[in-house]
Amino acid sequence: MTAHKRRRVIAGNWKMYKNQAETRAFVTALKPMVADTTDCDIVVAPPFIDIPAAVQETARRGTYVAVHATGEPGTLYAAEAGVASIEHAFQLSDETMRLMKQKGIFAVPTFAISEYFAEHPVTPEQGPREHQLLEIHAREFRKQLAAGVPIAAGSDVGPFPHGTQAREFALMVKYGMKPVDVLQADLLNGAKLLGWPKEIGALKPRYFADVVAVPGNPLEDIGVLSHVTFVMKGGVVYRRP
Numbered sequence: 696m697t698a699h700k701r702r703r704v705i706a707g708n709w710k711m712y713k714n715q716a717e718t719r720a721f722v723t724a725l726k727p728m729v730a731d732t733t734d735c736d737i738v739v740a741p742p743f744i745d746i747p748a749a750v751q752e753t754a755r756r757g758t759y760v761a762v763h764a765t766g767e768p769g770t771l772y773a774a775e776a777g778v779a780s781i782e783h784a785f786q787l788s789d790e791t792m793r794l795m796k797q798k799g800i801f802a803v804p805t806f807a808i809s810e811y812f813a814e815h816p817v818t819p820e821q822g823p824r825e826h827q828l829l830e831i832h833a834r835e836f837r838k839q840l841a842a843g844v845p846i847a848a849g850s851d852v853g854p855f856p857h858g859t860q861a862r863e864f865a866l867m868v869k870y871g872m873k874p875v876d877v878l879q880a881d882l883l884n885g886a887k888l889l890g891w892p893k894e895i896g897a898l899k900p901r902y903f904a905d906v907v908a909v910p911g912n913p914l915e916d917i918g919v920l921s922h923v924t925f926v927m928k929g930g931v932v933y934r935r936p
């Protein structure tokens with residue numbers, strides 16, 4: 696089997712950008728970030744976007760919408776419209792969490808990027824702000840786990856270096872998820888979210904033979920996932936110990 700690509704829509708947050716020039720700069724900066732990992736359509740969503748129409752149109756094209764969103768009422772609008780996932784996803788109302796559970800909409804917490812910018816602030820104010828956000832997000836994450844919101848793993852890597860994003864797993868454990876649940880969030884829920892539930896995420900006949908090995912038991916120390924010593928992709932070995 697050869698890997699196939701599926702187009703994906705990223706909806707950004709227009710209101711972060713004061714004018715069209717800033718928005719264009721954002722899109723230009725975003726493109727190379729995603730180009731090396733995925734074939735991706737980028738849509739920067741103005742606040743007045745019709746999210747249900749976006750969801751319907753992407754479904755018609757055989758794909759789906761992932762929103763990077765925090766807070767209300769934006770995340771509620773997204774959940775009502777039936778997006779596939781809400782990235783970052785802190786400050787969700789009870790109703791949003793209920794809908795996400797009911798519709799199987801994944802929250803993708805992306806703690807790694809918050810930690811990265813907490814520790815590598817671009818401006819002096821950013822460090823303390825990101826630390827504060829991480830604390831808020833950690834509390835919110837526990838609420839989401841208790842409410843039964845489906846969780847998938849994702850780091851928002853790109854603004855920080857590719858190859859370091861396994862840190863996300865350690866942070867998901869640190870903030871309240873069991874290691875086995877983190878692995879399932881990554882492997883099983885990740886496969887579902889990408890629309891490849893019968894191709895990746897498990898070692899079964901007719902699935903891609905994608906395998907990594909790590910020096911230890913991630914159920915005892917999730918940190919070992921940052922030290923991948925063996926990589927097989929599509930049955931071909933790319934790295935050996």
Ligand SMILES: [Zn+2]
Nearest residue numbers: 763782783851
């Ligand atoms: Zn984002």
